[in-house]
Amino acid sequence: MGGDAPGLRVDTVRALRDAGITALLAFGLFLPLVGFQTVTDVRNDLILVTRWPLLLAVVAVVGIGRLAYSLAVEPWLRQRALLPATPAPAWRVQAGKWFLPFAIGFVVAYPAIVLATAGFGRAVKWIDNFGIQVLIYVMLGWGLNIVVGLAGLLDLGYVAFYAVGAYSYALLAKTFGFSFWILLPLAGVLASFWGILLGFPVLRLRGDYLAIVTLAFGEIIRIVLINWVDLTNGYAGITGIPRPTFFGIPFNAEDDGFAAVFGLEFSPIYRTIFLYYLILALALLTAFVTVRLRRLPVGRAWEALREDEIACRSLGINTTNTKLTAFAMGAMFAGFAGSFFAARQGFISPDSFTFLESATILSIVVLGGMGSQIGVAIAAIAMIGGTEIMRELDFLKLIFGSTFDPTQYRMLLFGFAMVLIMIWRPRGLISTREPSVVLKERKIIGADLVKEGHG
Amino acid sequence: MAAADDIILRVEHLTMRFGWLVAVDDLSFTARQGDITALIGPNGAGKTTVFNCITGFYRPSEGRIALRHGDAIAWEWLEPLTNGGERSVKRPAGALYLLERMPEYLVTQQARVARTFQNIRLFPGMTVLENLLVAQHNRLMLASGYTLFGVLGFPSYAAAERAAIERAKAWLDRVDLTARADDAAGDLPYGAQRRLEIARAMCTEPVLLCLDEPAAGLNPRESAELNELLLAIRDQQRISILLIEHDMSVVMEISDHVVVLDYGVKIADGAPAAIRDNPKVIAAYLGVPDKDVANVEAEVGL
Ligand SMILES: Nc1ncnc2c1ncn2[C@@H]1O[C@H](COP(=O)(O)OP(=O)(O)OP(=O)(O)O)[C@@H](O)[C@H]1O
Ligand SMILES: [Mg+2]
Numbered sequence: 040m041g042g043d044a045p046g047l048r049v050d051t052v053r054a055l056r057d058a059g060i061t062a063l064l065a066f067g068l069f070l071p072l073v074g075f076q077t078v079t080d081v082r083n084d085l086i087l088v089t090r091w092p093l094l095l096a097v098v099a100v101v102g103i104g105r106l107a108y109s110l111a112v113e114p115w116l117r118q119r120a121l122l123p124a125t126p127a128p129a130w131r132v133q134a135g136k137w138f139l140p141f142a143i144g145f146v147v148a149y150p151a152i153v154l155a156t157a158g159f160g161r162a163v164k165w166i167d168n169f170g171i172q173v174l175i176y177v178m179l180g181w182g183l184n185i186v187v188g189l190a191g192l193l194d195l196g197y198v199a200f201y202a203v204g205a206y207s208y209a210l211l212a213k214t215f216g217f218s219f220w221i222l223l224p225l226a227g228v229l230a231s232f233w234g235i236l237l238g239f240p241v242l243r244l245r246g247d248y249l250a251i252v253t254l255a256f257g258e259i260i261r262i263v264l265i266n267w268v269d270l271t272n273g274y275a276g277i278t279g280i281p282r283p284t285f286f287g288i289p290f291n292a293e294d295d296g297f298a299a300v301f302g303l304e305f306s307p308i309y310r311t312i313f314l315y316y317l318i319l320a321l322a323l324l325t326a327f328v329t330v331r332l333r334r335l336p337v338g339r340a341w342e343a344l345r346e347d348e349i350a351c352r353s354l355g356i357n358t359t360n361t362k363l364t365a366f367a368m369g370a371m372f373a374g375f376a377g378s379f380f381a382a383r384q385g386f387i388s389p390d391s392f393t394f395l396e397s398a399t400i401l402s403i404v405v406l407g408g409m410g411s412q413i414g415v416a417i418a419a420i421a422m423i424g425g426t427e428i429m430r431e432l433d434f435l436k437l438i439f440g441s442t443f444d445p446t447q448y449r450m451l452l453f454g455f456a457m458v459l460i461m462i463w464r465p466r467g468l469i470s471t472r473e474p475s476v477v478l479k480e481r482k483i484i485g486a487d488l489v490k491e492g493h494g
Numbered sequence: 495m496a497a498a499d500d501i502i503l504r505v506e507h508l509t510m511r512f513g514w515l516v517a518v519d520d521l522s523f524t525a526r527q528g529d530i531t532a533l534i535g536p537n538g539a540g541k542t543t544v545f546n547c548i549t550g551f552y553r554p555s556e557g558r559i560a561l562r563h564g565d566a567i568a569w570e571w572l573e574p575l576t577n578g579g580e581r582s583v584k585r586p587a588g589a590l591y592l593l594e595r596m597p598e599y600l601v602t603q604q605a606r607v608a609r610t611f612q613n614i615r616l617f618p619g620m621t622v623l624e625n626l627l628v629a630q631h632n633r634l635m636l637a638s639g640y641t642l643f644g645v646l647g648f649p650s651y652a653a654a655e656r657a658a659i660e661r662a663k664a665w666l667d668r669v670d671l672t673a674r675a676d677d678a679a680g681d682l683p684y685g686a687q688r689r690l691e692i693a694r695a696m697c698t699e700p701v702l703l704c705l706d707e708p709a710a711g712l713n714p715r716e717s718a719e720l721n722e723l724l725l726a727i728r729d730q731q732r733i734s735i736l737l738i739e740h741d742m743s744v745v746m747e748i749s750d751h752v753v754v755l756d757y758g759v760k761i762a763d764g765a766p767a768a769i770r771d772n773p774k775v776i777a778a779y780l781g782v783p784d785k786d787v788a789n790v791e792a793e794v795g796l
Contacts, residue, residue, distance in 0.1 A: 335651075336627075336634035339620075343628040346617035353549065353609050354629045354698055355602030474621045476659070478675040482621075488680035489619030 054109035062102030069097050139413075146174075146319060150312045159308060166311050169427050171318055171383065175376055176423045178322040180403040180415040182372030185329060187401065188409035189338065190365035191345025191492015193250040196237070196257025197400055200230040200370035202264060202392035204377020209277045209387055210270070219283035223378050230374025231367040233260075238366035242359055257397055264389040276388025283382045285313055314383050321379060325372045326412055332368070334475045341365050342410075342475075345492040399423075406460060408467025409491060417468055426453060466491075499566035502527040502734045503548070503702060508557035510543050510758075517543040519758040521557070525702070525751070530728055530735045532745045532766075535755035536778055541738045542612055544755070545704050548736070549609045550598035557594065561605050563701060564588025603632050608700035610691045612707050612738075618680025622671055622690055625679050626662035627655075629697035634658055665693040669723065685716040689723070696727065703727065704736045709744050717741070721748050746770060754778065 074094040080086050145152075153165045179201065186194045204226040211222050241252045264271045271277065282290065290297045290310035297313075298305040332338040340361045343351050351358055381387050399422070407418030429452060464470065470486035503525040510518040518540040525531040533541050546552040548559055558576060562568045565587035575583050575590055582591040582604065591605040601607050617625050627634070637654030666672045669689035674682060679690060688708055695703055705724075709717045725748055727733050739745050745752060745766060752769040754762040756778040762769055769775055 335638050336631050337638075339624060339628050340631055340635075342620060342624075343617050343631075346619055347615050349551075350611070350615040350617065351628070352551070352598045353602060353611070353615070354631060354694070355599050356628070356631050357599050357603075472619055474624060474676065476621075476623055476627060476655075478623050478659070478663070480676050482676050482678075484619055484621070484678040488678045 051110070054106055057109055058102045058106035061105040062098050065098045065101035066094070069094055073097055142416075143323075150315055154308075159306070163308050163311050166308075166315050169424060170315050171311070172427060173420055173423045174315070174318040174322050175380060176400065176403060177416050177419040178318065178325050178376045179373060179400045180407065180419045181322065181325045181329060181412060182369050182376065183400050183404050184369075184407075184410065184412070184415050185332075185341070185372070186365050186369035187404050187492070188411070188415075189329075189333065189345065190341040190362065191409075191490065192362060192365060193246065193253070193492070194366075194369070195250045195254035195394070195397055195401065196260075197253075197369070197373060198392045198394070198397040199237070199257040199260040200234055200373035201377040201380070201396070202260055202389075203230045203233050203370075204374030205381040205387050205391070206264065206271060206277075206377075207374070208378035208381040209280045212281045212382075213277065213279070216281070218287075219281070219378070219382050220286075223375060226378035227371040227374040230377065231371035234366040234368075234370025235363050237370075238363040242362055254394065254397070257392075257394060261389050261392050264392070271389075274388060274390075276386060276390070277381075278386045280381050280385045280387065282310070282385055283314070283317065314379075318376075318379055318383075321375050325375075328368075329412065337361070337364055339475055346490045402457070406457065406467055408464075408469040408471075408486075410472060410489070411467065411469035414467055414469030421456075422453075425456070429453070500527045501525070501566075501569070502562055503736070504558070504560045504562075504569075504572075505544070505548070506558045506560075508544065508547060508559065509555045510540070510547055510552060511555045517758050518547070518554075518755075521755070521758070521760050523753045523760065523763055525734055525736055527734055528728060528732050529750040530724060530737055530748055532737045532739055532749035532752045533755065534739060534742075534745055534752060534769075538757075539755040539778075540758040541755055542706055543758075545609060545706055545736075545738065548593055548601075549607055549704060550593060550596050550601035554594050559593040561591045561593055561607065561702065562588060563590075563606070602698055602700070606698070606700045607702045607704060608695035608698045609704040610688075610695050610706055610708060612710070614684075614687050614691050616679040616687055616691060616694070619678060621676050622666065622679055622682070623659070623662055623675045625690060625694050626665060626697050627658055629694045630658045630661065661697060665696055668726075669693045670719075685712050688712065688716075688720070692723070696733075700733060702734045702736060706738045707740060708737070709739060709741050717744060720744075724748055742770075 074090060076088045076090055077085055078088055149170055150162070150166050153162045153170070157165050179197070183194065183197045186192050186197070207226040207229045208219070208222045211217050211225065212219070217225075237253065237256050241249050241256075244252055265273055267273075284290070285297050288295065288297050288300055290307075290313065291305075296305065297303075297309050303309070329338075333342070340351065340356050341364075343354075343356070344358060344361055344365075348358055351361070380391070384391075403418045403422055404415055406422065407414035407416070460468070466486040470489070472484040472486075472489045474481065474484065501524045505524070506522050508518055508521040509516065521540075521544065523531075533544060535541055543552065547554045547557075560569075560572055560575075568583075568585075568588040568590045571583045571585075571590050575592060580592075581595045581600075582589060591601075593601055593605060593607070596605065602609075617628060620628070634651075634654055638651045663672065663675075666675055669686075669692065671682075671686060671690060671693070674686065679687065682690060688711070692703075692705065692708060695705075708724075709720055712720060721744060724735060724737070728735055737745075737749060739749075749766055752762070752764065752766050753760060754769060754772070754775050756774075761774045761778060762772045764772075
């Protein structure tokens with residue numbers, strides 16, 4: 040490429056000017072935010088401290104960053120836009136083929152890997168906080184993906200069904216002593232029943248209106264859980280929820296406990312590993328069923344509904360039923376996840392089912408790319424796993440001094456990452472669509488053609 | 495007036511009001527089995543509104559829309575059906591449907607009326623083949639045991655899906671889209687999208703096909719191919735077609751019967767040749783105000 044082709048020439052003067060303007064703006068913006076600080080002195084008076092070096096550093100970083108962008112990144116981007124689109128290199132195609140088996144192999148082997156690397160003591164933390172936590176959100180993301188990604192119905196109250204599943208398990212297990220394996224499907228059925236119940240009034244709504252009503256529904260469920268103290272014990276939540284057993288063998292230190300029966304030394308790790316494989320199985324079930332459904336008439340009708348509802352109706356599709364099945368299916372998987380959550384925690388309260396939770400699950404779906412299973416899984420790992428890992432930011436203390444509290448910056452970094460990803464990939468990590476049926480050749484459908492649904 | 499024994503669709507005193515606007519005013523006409531019936535008229539005449547009433551997207555303010563399957567005897571059931579509260583009567587000899595009583599999806603699913611849209615409505619992010627499979631939703635849904643057999647992987651569903659793909663392939667061949675079966679529908683050129691929309695409507699296996707300006711935006715060659723396709727659908731499948739069309743040459747060439755609307759009112763109804771020479775139609779198309787129609791009539795010597 041000729042460096043002095045008119046479109047590609049780097050305009051140093053303009054770059055400097057832009058950098059100057061940006062630095063000036065940064066100065067104006069950060070002067071009150073960073074330049075001044077109020078502190079209380081020994082006599083408890085409020086005094087103003089100036090932090091010129093820090094302000095200067097921030098402004099310099101912004102200005103130099105802008106300069107680098109103009110001089111290096113922009114020309115590179117322009118040059119890349121001029122090049123003809125190259126087909127994916129062979130190694131990438133190969134990697135794509137091996138990705139799925141490798142990923143499944145990894146998650147199956149994960150507890151063993153953790154045990155081998157982190158040792159018995161720390162393994163519980165890594166399997167539980169990291170593995171199980173991520174898998175719950177992968178499953179919730181996949182469940183919501185049916186409603187939002189496939190059927191194109193924006194649901195902001197998904198956590199309600201998670202709550203229904205959790206409370207169903209907690210209450211029925213405590214009151215009647217039913218086992219986890221009976222209550223798991225029952226929780227799914229109850230949640231999908233509520234899904235249909237929510238579905239009816241919102242069927243005629245679209246877009247923003249649908250989003251608002253589903254949001255309200257999520258709040259209603261939470262507020263009922265808070266206020267129906269007789270049943271749910273309100274804010275205090277439900278404690279002592281029976282834990283799942285290994286097909287009848289409890290995970291405890293008794294003589295008939297898991298460790299004793301299998302001749303092992305008692306350790307909480309066995310339960311954790313069991314829970315890990317349980318949620319892994321549930322998540323894989325969700326994925327399997329969704330993949331299957333996509334290739335069935337009902338799944339195609341969901342996608343058609345997302346693409347064009349009027350056209351669906353003109354083809355004799357009962358869109359009411361189609362939407363209701365999408366709500367019911369999505370809710371069912373949330374119900375499964377909810378009952379697992381209750382069984383894993385042993386304690387639930389309305390605090391676990393706030394709007395923030397719905398928002399997190401929705402972000403996972405949006406970030407992953409609506410409709411894409413792998414995208415959603417990656418997004419869940421990045422978002423949930425990422426926030427968990429950021430708890431371990433202790434090394435930052437070495438840089439910023441021991442008073443620095445890294446966990447406070449968790450959400451900030453997280454927000455930054457999210458904005459960056461959405462700039463880089465506005466339609467999510469994997470935004471292309473895979474056809475559900477092929478006549479001759481499988482062609483991936485570009486994101487620009489796939490609709491996002493209208494509500 | 496056509497003999498009652500080959501009438502398939504009867505529109506009687508159809509009126510559609512939007513607030514104060516009367517989009518269709520007391521319209522009556524019939525369409526015969528195996529005919530191409532054209533519905534023409536200037537912009538805003540109410541043609542699409544008539545389609546929306548027939549296909550159940552609008553509930554007419556007044557009037558009756560009846561469709562017959564099978565034996566002509568069915569028309570005798572029309573009065574009892576209208577007086578009773580039912581949507582349809584079904585007997586071994588045939589069936590009769592009151593379309594204005596049915597929601598749009600049942601008009602397609604049970605009365606088997608299919609339609610296309612003036613502004614093409616495909617599923618742009620789905621492949622051409624998928625578009626044609628969505629059109630066979632109800633049959634496949636039944637075969638998949640309302641999803642249950644399908645999820646469990648019963649072979650009966652696999653066979654039904656193969657049959658659906660065969661049907662789709664047959665239609666792809668007829669509209670010359672086989673080579674693009676695995677492309678996204680939104681990637682097709684305009685003319686191909688029009689053809690795909692017709693093929694998709696045909697995959698619902700209709701008895702009456704309603705096409706809203708299928709030739710709009712087509713070049714002359716595509717338009718000629720479309721005419722051939724429509725004639726073939728009429729002659730080979732014996733499917734009745736209701737056609738909205740602006741292009742008079744298309745109308746004259748392929749239609750058996752023409753109904754002309756102007757400001758929601760029927761101003762003419764008859765064979766294409768007679769319509770072409772009808773002064774009221776000429777006046778409507780030239781945009782002459784109503785009161786001058788008499789003058790125009792005088793000019794053309796009527
Ligand atoms: N849903 C609606 N609400 C209000 N007015 C409507 C509605 N649908 C149609 N109309 C009005 O009814 C009249 C007839 O419209 P229609 O679309 O049926 O005309 P058309 O004959 O199909 O015209 P064109 O040739 O432009 O497609 C127009 O004045 C239109 O504005
Ligand atoms: Mg129209």
